[in-house]
Amino acid sequence: MDGDFWLVQRMRMGDERAIEEFVLKYYPQILKYCRGHMDDYGYAEDMTQETFVRFFRNLDRYQDYGKMANYLYVIAGNLCRDYYRKKGRIAREVLVEASMAVLKGEASGDAGRDMKNPDLRMDVRFALESLPEELREVAVLYFLQERKQKDVARILGISVPLVKYRIRKIREIFMAYFGKEDV
Numbered sequence: 001m002d003g004d005f006w007l008v009q010r011m012r013m014g015d016e017r018a019i020e021e022f023v024l025k026y027y028p029q030i031l032k033y034c035r036g037h038m039d040d041y042g043y044a045e046d047m048t049q050e051t052f053v054r055f056f057r058n059l060d061r062y063q064d065y066g067k068m069a070n071y072l073y074v075i076a077g078n079l080c081r082d083y084y085r086k087k088g089r090i091a092r093e094v095l096v097e098a099s100m101a102v103l104k105g106e107a108s109g110d111a112g113r114d115m116k117n118p119d120l121r122m123d124v125r126f127a128l129e130s131l132p133e134e135l136r137e138v139a140v141l142y143f144l145q146e147r148k149q150k151d152v153a154r155i156l157g158i159s160v161p162l163v164k165y166r167i168r169k170i171r172e173i174f175m176a177y178f179g180k181e182d183v
Contacts, residue, residue, distance in 0.1 A: 004068040011059060023052060029069060029145070030076050036140040037080040047083065051076040073145075073155045077137065127177040131170065138166040 010018035031048040038044040054075055055062070062071075131139060134156075141152045142163070149167070153160045 008059070008062060008068075011056075019056075026069060026072055027052070030072050033073055033076050033140065033145055034080060036145070037077075037136075038083075043083070047076060047079045050079055054079075067151065067154075070151055070155045073141070073147075074157075077155070081133075127174060130177070131173065135166050135170050135173070138163060139170050142167055143170075 007018050007022055011022060027048065030051050031044060034044040034047040034051070035041065038047060051072055055072060128136065128139065137156055138152060141147045141155060142149065147155070149160055149163045153163045156163070
């Protein structure tokens with residue numbers, strides 16, 4: 001049994017320290033994830049807080065499904081999608097860091113230094129915005145959150161081969177968008 005199992009048991013018994021420990025452990029990750037989907041930091045904070053509210057509201061029904069972070073990512077992802085669906089909007093901004101990871105991880109040259117160029121940063125933002133939602137989800141989890149492919153698959157409820165395919169598609173899209181041969 002992992003530490004999260006015992007943490008959940010303590011939270012169910014009303015242990016305030018366990019609740020605080022849980023929030024301190026997972027809040028930064030979930031906020032970063034929500035920030036990757038929201039165009040406004042305040043909304044990202046709201047979605048993060050709502051993720052924890054929903055988790056605690058249903059704590060008595062929670063069953064150990066594996067990694068706790070994956071379960072929280074599912075809740076947060078659903079909240080972010082619902083937000084944009086209700087507003088009739090498309091997520092306008094995914095963090096530039098996600099695309100930096102794509103470029104820096106595979107591109108030749110010093111992509112990190114190049115990202116200081118405002119024109120390139122704008123291009124990267126537009127490239128991310130152009131990704132279909134299912135690819136954007138994978139980009140945020142894999143490149144920004146640096147989740148393993150199997151974790152991305154669990155969070156999104158898809159197969160690992162499909163995650164690998166989407167990562168390849170993201171790289172192809174960026175390659176075409178930026179005219180690079182080795183992205």
